[in-house]
Amino acid sequence: MLLIPCPWCGPRDETEFRYGGQAHVAYPGDPAALSDEEWARYLFFRDNPRGPFAERWSHAAGCRRWFNAVRDTASGEIHAVYRPGEPRPVTP
Ligand SMILES: [Zn+2]
Numbered sequence: 404m405l406l407i408p409c410p411w412c413g414p415r416d417e418t419e420f421r422y423g424g425q426a427h428v429a430y431p432g433d434p435a436a437l438s439d440e441e442w443a444r445y446l447f448f449r450d451n452p453r454g455p456f457a458e459r460w461s462h463a464a465g466c467r468r469w470f471n472a473v474r475d476t477a478s479g480e481i482h483a484v485y486r487p488g489e490p491r492p493v494t495p
Contacts, residue, residue, distance in 0.1 A: 405479060409462045410470050410486050423459030425449045426471040453477050457491055
């Protein structure tokens with residue numbers, strides 16, 4: 404069982420959360436100007452690191468809010484959580 408610390412509710416069981424993919428993927432400023440390849444890269448291409456990774460999570464069965472977490476993809480350990488609009492904390 405993985406405990407995920409919601410920034411508003413505190414630690415809750417992972418079953419209450421929904422994964423939302425990589426964090427900090429900015430919506431294109433002018434989507435109509437993109438080529439099909441550039442649009443596909445925005446939609447489908449994501450980093451896939453081994454180690455700390457900034458992800459989006461939703462506390463779907465709780466407060467229903469979105470937040471970001473820095474999680475180690477190898478160990479599952481969550482190094483930090485932060486609210487949308489806050490900068491990514493410095494983590495090991
Ligand atoms: Zn919550």
